[in-house]
Amino acid sequence: MNNELPDPGCGHSLDELEEYLRTGQSAAEQHYLRCPECQAGLAGLRSLQRLSGQLAAADTEQAGSADEPWLQSILGNLRLEMRSGRSIPLSSEYPEDAFFETEGSLLALIRRIGDDVDGATIGKCRLHGDITTPGADVMIEVNVTAFFGYPLPAMIESLRSRIAAMISTHSELNLTSIDVTVTDVHEHFSPAPKGAVNE
Amino acid sequence: MNKNQLALRVQEIIAGVEGVAGLYPARSAVLAGIASTLGANETVVAVDTADTGLVIRARIAALTGAPAPRLVRDVAAAVRAELGGLAGDARAGSVGLAGSVGSAGSAGSAESVESVTSVGPVSSVEITVCGFTDVRFS
Incomplete structure (x- = not known):
């Protein structure tokens, strides 16, 4: 994995976190356990590992190698989200x-919501608007990688409703819209019953 | 009670609030790591003195089931109530910091202990939610 983007705010890179996940050892382990940005990064990497494993099980030709453009895109966004971001x-x-609350903490929560919706993996995720000003209009932009076989309208609606509920519960943002875009569909993976979307 | 002792007490108070999953170093994880490496008695909660009284700063992780806006208010209320003690006025809760200026721990410690002899109110509480998790970690 090439880390073209700058290191996260705490100084540790996604490459270092990936090595820690792979080996289970790091001189910076105590830091990782106490750093919210690194914990968010580790959670994102674990999610990607699960996704890569699913793809590998479904089709070795789409084994989700780190060279896949869509996987690189998700990793790039994960690097961006490993910063605490703006203070809300x-x-x-x-x-x-x-x-x-930090922008990074909410983005990590949104990404986790994607993990809970069958067939969906969240790539790009952004909060648009002046989130540092109470009451300002805020829009959420989410890009999703989907597996073929899941009804996309239901998946998107599930994501939207879950994200809206989470934002309502955990923030005081004036959320005006949630734009969900399915940017990739992987067609060789359908081990789960079609139509299964968590509610 | 010196600053470190007070910070540890505040840490206990915050960690005991329902919905708090844990605390992150208030200043920065990097500085905390350095202090830990050097064997310094680094505290998670930052306690500073201002003209108006004590300033308490903490960065926390929230349990996903605990609404963050309510949680931070609960944390601040708990800190004020506990530090206010028997005074009964949670907002103006005060605490005494007594002792002499010196250094904590062994020689080479990266952290000095700033002890204060005055008694001041809790001026402000700054709480930042830096992460959400399903399980407590401290």
Whole structure:
């Protein structure tokens, strides 16, 4: 895996995390256990490992090697999301207090939602709008890699409703829209019953 | 009580709030790692003194089942209530920091202990949710 993008905010790269996952050893293990950006990166890499394994089981010609353009795209977005990003304000009871959640924490949650929807893997994920200003309009853009055999409208609706519910629960963002785009469909994978979309 | 002791107490308070999965180093994971390597008594919660009183800063992981907006308010309320102690005024909860200025741990420690003899109120609480997880890790 070539890491063309800069390292994440904490200084550790996705390559280092991948090696740690592969070997189970790293001098920076204690850091990984205490760094939210690295934990988000590790979670994303584990998700990709599962996806690659599924593809390998379905078709060795689509084994999900690191050279696959779509996989590179997901990895590139994962690198971007390994930054804490902007600080999203949360309201406080006392004006002197200050509460925030990081943009990276919400993006990681959105990515996890994709893991829970059968047949979907989230690639690009962005929060558009001035999320640092309370009440400002915010739009979410999500690109999805889908497996053939799953009804895409139902998959997209499931993603949209789950993301909306999550944002409503875990933030005070004024969410105006969620744009979901299916950017890739892998046609050689259909081990699960067709039409199965988690609700 | 010096700053480190107070920070550890605040850490316990925050970790005990329902919905908190764990705490991340408040200053930065890199600095925390360096301090750990050097054997310094690095605390997870940052406690600083300002003209108006104590400033408490913490970065937390939330359990996915705990709504973050409510959780941060619960955390701040718990900190104020606990530090306020028997004073009963959670907002103006105060704590005494007593001791002498010195260094913590063994020689070569990367961290100095800034002990304060004054008693000040909790001026502000800054909580940042940096991640969500399904299980507690501290």
